[in-house]
Amino acid sequence: MPPFETKIEIPAAAADSTETFLLELEAVSWSLLEDAIAKRAWLVGIHAEQTQAITDWAELEPRLRAEGILPLGAPEWRALGDADWRDSYKAHFHAWQFGKLHWVPIWKRAEFVLPEGDAVLWLDPGMAFGTGNHETTRLCVERLAVIAAAADVSRLSVIDAGCGSGILALSAARLGFRDIAGFDNDAEAVLVSEENAALNEMAGRVTFFAGDLVSGLAGRSADVVLANIQSDVLQRFTRELVAAVTPGGFLVLSGILASERDSVRATFAGACPGWSVESRVMGEWSDVKLSRPRLESRI
Numbered sequence: 001m002p003p004f005e006t007k008i009e010i011p012a013a014a015a016d017s018t019e020t021f022l023l024e025l026e027a028v029s030w031s032l033l034e035d036a037i038a039k040r041a042w043l044v045g046i047h048a049e050q051t052q053a054i055t056d057w058a059e060l061e062p063r064l065r066a067e068g069i070l071p072l073g074a075p076e077w078r079a080l081g082d083a084d085w086r087d088s089y090k091a092h093f094h095a096w097q098f099g100k101l102h103w104v105p106i107w108k109r110a111e112f113v114l115p116e117g118d119a120v121l122w123l124d125p126g127m128a129f130g131t132g133n134h135e136t137t138r139l140c141v142e143r144l145a146v147i148a149a150a151a152d153v154s155r156l157s158v159i160d161a162g163c164g165s166g167i168l169a170l171s172a173a174r175l176g177f178r179d180i181a182g183f184d185n186d187a188e189a190v191l192v193s194e195e196n197a198a199l200n201e202m203a204g205r206v207t208f209f210a211g212d213l214v215s216g217l218a219g220r221s222a223d224v225v226l227a228n229i230q231s232d233v234l235q236r237f238t239r240e241l242v243a244a245v246t247p248g249g250f251l252v253l254s255g256i257l258a259s260e261r262d263s264v265r266a267t268f269a270g271a272c273p274g275w276s277v278e279s280r281v282m283g284e285w286s287d288v289k290l291s292r293p294r295l296e297s298r299i
Contacts (some may be wrong), residue, residue, distance in 0.1 A: 003047065003048060003049045003076050003079075004046070004048070004049055004053045004078070004079055004080065005044065005045065005053075005077070005079075006043075006044070006045035006047070006053045006054075006056075006077055007033075007042050007045075007075065007076045007077075007078075008057075008071045008072075008074075008075045008076070009040065009045070009071065010043070010064075010069060010070070010072060011041070011070070012034070012040055012041045014041070014068075014069045014070075015034050015041040015071075016284070017067065017069060019032045020257065021063075021069065023117075023134075023255070024230050025063070029046060029047055029056060029070045029163070030044065030045045030047050030060065030167060031043075031045075031046075034045070035231045036127075039142050041075070041255065043064075043071075046059065046266070047058075050077065050079070050223065051106065053077065057075055062212040064154060070285075072184065081204070091221035097136075098141060098145050099149070100115075100117060100119060101118070101119050101120075101121065101145060101174060101175065102114065102118060102121070102227075103121050103123055103167065103171075104120055104121070104216075105122075105123060106122045106123060106124045106199055107124075110256060115181050117174075117215075119174050119176075119242045121167070121170055121171055121200060121226035122195055122196075122199045122200055122201060123165060123197065123199070124192075126198060132298070135285040136226060136228050136254045136255045136256075136285050137164075137168070137245065137254070137286075138251055139254045139280060139282055139287035140168055140226050140254045140284065141167070141168060141171055142222065143250075143252045143289055144168065144171060144172060144175065144252070147175065147224060147250060148271060153175055153176040153199055154176055154177075154178055155180065155223075156177050156223040156224060157177065157178055157179070157180065157222040157228065157246075158172040158177045158179070158180045158181070158224045158226065159180075159181050159182070159183075159217070159225045159228040159244060160172070160180070160181070160183070160226045160230060161183065161213060161244075162184055162193075162227060162229045163182030163183060163184045163189060163190070163193050163208060164184060164189050164228070165189070166182055166189075166193025166194070166196045166206065166208065167196075168182070168226050168228065169182035169193065169251060170193075170197060170200060170202060170205075172206075173202055173204065173206055174200070174202075177224070179206045180205070180207070181208075181220065181222070182209075183208065183209050183210065183211040183293070184211075185210065185212045186260050190208050190210050193206075193208045194276050196243075200248055213229075213237040213240050214242070216243045217240045217241070217243070220244060221243075221244050221245065221246050222245070222246060223245075223248070223250070223251050224252065225245050225250070225251045227241055227251075227252070227253050227254070228254040228255045229253075229254075229255045230255045230256075231255065231256045231257065231260045231264050232266060233265070234255070235264060235267045238267055238271045239271065242268065242290075245290075245292050245295050246292070247292055247295070248292060248294035249291075249292050250291055251268070251289070251290040252289050253268070253285065253287060253289070254285070254286075254288075256285065256286045256287065256288060257284060257285060258281045258283075258284055258285060260286070261281070261286035261288065264286075265277055265279060268288060268290055269290075272290060275290045275291060275292050275293065276291045277289070278291070279291050
């Protein structure tokens with residue numbers, strides 16, 4: 001049975017707030033489509049069947065209205081052919097780079113010219129979150145690259161909590177980190193991550209598995225722990241995230257609105273006194289990086 005598309009026009013002025021709302025809600029079945037020239041925007045949902053699409057929209061619509069996001073008319077519904085739904089996200093994913101590492105859509109492989117001495121990660125995110133075109137992902141990836149440039153990464157392990165498309169875990173592998181694991185509570189995201197590993201001839205290089213912030217971190221620790229997840233979830237699982245960082249290691253948090261940065265910083269700084277804390281803002285978003293001392297005093 002082909003997937004089913006729901007398309008609802010929204011005010012163009014509400015595009016940014018809608019994107020933020022979808023990220024905070026972790027509404028992976030929904031995405032934002034914009035026509036900057038025509039100054040129009042749509043909310044687009046992709047579901048396995050029409051019944052699921054209608055039910056999901058019935059739950060989402062009142063939440064949008066409560067946020068002041070008012071649809072412009074009734075939804076449009078249609079069944080999608082394979083080519084339609086598989087290509088629907090491609091218009092929003094563009095090649096980008098940081099330092100000598102490039103993140104490039106797999107469908108651009110034939111035309112992309114890699115500069116000598118640089119490395120590339122080919123990506124096909126499908127419907128999973130994580131292309132690097134969003135500020136939350138870029139904040140994490142850039143932190144990872146800076147850590148790699150300052151250390152012997154062949155000795156450092158990584159955990160990617162909430163791996164989405166696998167972009168962070170696979171970037172760590174491309175940068176030379178060892179013992180990398182990534183998990184997500186969405187089985188489809190785990191599958192997409194494994195497919196992206198295969199695209200880059202890195203199958204088995206990263207251990208991907210299904211799990212949440214309790215089961216995924218249970219009994220695990222790493223030198224670098226990455227979590228690109230909305231801020232309320234990060235704060236709810238502060239203890240688990242902090243406990244997963246080895247002495248001398250780093251905890252990199254993203255998915256944090258700039259307006260929520262101080263709250264997240266305060267929560268984590270209170271949970272791990274003596275750790276250094278820093279953060280950056282990119283657009284409407286922020287990260288928080290915590291560094292654990294190698295030697296900690298015992299009281």
